[in-house]
Amino acid sequence: MSPPTPRKRRGSGRATIHDVARLAGVGSITVSRYLKKNGYVSAELGARIDAAVAQLNYVPNLVAGGLASSRGKIVGMVIPNISGPIFASTIQSFSDTLNRHGYQVLLASSYFSAEQEENAVRTFLGWSPAALVVTGRFHTKGTEALLAGAGIPVVETWDYHPRRKPIQVGYSNAEVGAQSARYLLDKGYRRIAYVLNSVAGDLSALDRRDGYAAVLRERGIKPWTYTPTELAPFDAGRQALEALTRGRRKADAIVFANDNLAAGALLASQRAGMRVPQQCALMGFGDYAFSPLLLPSLTTIRPPGREIGELAARRILQALGELEPDQRNGRLNLLDCELLARESA
């Protein structure tokens, strides 16, 4: 009857579930039940509750809900970096998919540092998240312990490796390296070098190199790895190109650990008047935004960034019972990378 007059000493000042209940003339637990659509609320009360919610412009307090249920609708994601060309699409699709089911994403960057990752995981745990996502399979002991003890779904993204326990959603870096090597061998190249990057902590490039090396050895060719000393990727790419094409032994094809390095080499080759791919074929990894725009356009391999984010989100929602499990089973979490044959190789 009387208008709701909260007049709290503390509190946010916003309408609470009790205000709604009072206005609708029902118990607050009924409002709670109705709003999360768990059934068992009559249509009549439902309508009264709807009206009260609208009148008070009620927004449920998710913090209180999370505390009461010890299961907040939050998912933490630790990713090496947000602004690089690589992970943004994963974050985007991950966040969009979870948002659609009422979950929010907390984000933190590790910058390829296992210690920063551990800090982020520790902080996230304080929000009692419903699930956690990390990148790759290399973590500190502390992170492993935190993840194991959290009792929530944990997904490792990007790097798919056999024989690991946690849910993994990603692709095989070794297979990517093998793909590059097979492609170049099939095109007739034989003096194929591999250029690592200089980002400390990006261990996936080593996996790719190993995949490349294995294929070469299978065909009786000795692998050839070059590690630039320049730190800036464009400079490192140029340095690698010079080192691998000016010596006595000349590469006829070069696989770079990523498209930044390859772009550096491509630009250097233009300046030096070198014909690509005739004198030396160049190949990258990542399919960055500029790669199709270079002249010659860069042959590269596209990692399934968007697909990883979406599938990781789906796996989490399934583990939380918010989504039906997929029909077919098997290695569904191992995604393929697409080789984009363009002009440079």
Place this chain on the structure above:
Amino acid sequence: MSPPTPRKRRGSGRATIHDVARLAGVGSITVSRYLKKNGYVSAELGARIDAAVAQLNYVPNLVAGGLASSRGKIVGMVIPNISGPIFASTIQSFSDTLNRHGYQVLLASSYFSAEQEENAVRTFLGWSPAALVVTGRFHTKGTEALLAGAGIPVVETWDYHPRRKPIQVGYSNAEVGAQSARYLLDKGYRRIAYVLNSVAGDLSALDRRDGYAAVLRERGIKPWTYTPTELAPFDAGRQALEALTRGRRKADAIVFANDNLAAGALLASQRAGMRVPQQCALMGFGDYAFSPLLLPSLTTIRPPGREIGELAARRILQALGELEPDQRNGRLNLLDCELLARESA
């Protein structure tokens, strides 16, 4: 004496502040005070608490803390999209700066839709965030009401406009348009066209066009706007180039609403054998990753994305009392864009 045996009926199973207090032999409020370093805890008790925290591997429950203080250490950020070339660096620097002060960032994408923005803001409010960040100054009435009623610091990013009340951190799109026009006029170009993009909802391009048009009118030149019908930006750029250089009236310089459009035009010009900038100068906006790599490299204007994120975070921390206000005052939130004079104009 006896080891802590929680044995709770509900709860997360993790150690609580009470477990720490019991183990350290102090009251739980003392633990709370000590952990947030508000002083008033003796060194001796502090040491005992530290030991207990370490022994139990205690992680404070931020959900409970947020509920009790009705002031969670969370900041919500609504941004048009994460994976585009534009906003990623803002998200990165924003998140990093806040993380450093113990705040976590909740992220949502609006895809330039004011309705989606409102939904995101409504959901964020449920987490009783410490502050909220939105992009631009165009919101629904509902969003305005939610933001005004939230009673927390709100920052509008990217678009700085005179005479708005909320904290704004950004640059002037009108000034960007004016910058482009002045640069081209100073280089001697006179038949300068402006090409809009076709992304519905990106109203900032219109502001840039207005700035360009104002400068041209000042010099007695009639502005010339072209709006492509193609949706894909590269196609739209090509279409604009053709329309503006093939007719009877030929542009000698074209300003594009963004680098994607400009890149489409640049590639089309190469294919058509047109000399850039001699026959027609091309200019973009955004300084995307590929822009310095194009041939000719793209003259463009770099928006201060990283700076916006960091400054927005600083303004929020200052509003929350976590950081000292800056010494100097004035229009400190209006950032400059850098014109990168490269080869295409």
Place this chain on the structure above:
DNA sequence: TTGTAAGCGTTATCAA
């Protein structure tokens, strides 16, 4: 400097 009591706004549990 430390402690006690009372919330914060929701949901789990149990009873009706």
Place this chain on the structure above:
DNA sequence: TTGATAACGCTTACAA
């Protein structure tokens, strides 16, 4: 189908 009561784990207010 609905409701009363007691958590959830922390912090504010107040007292000592």
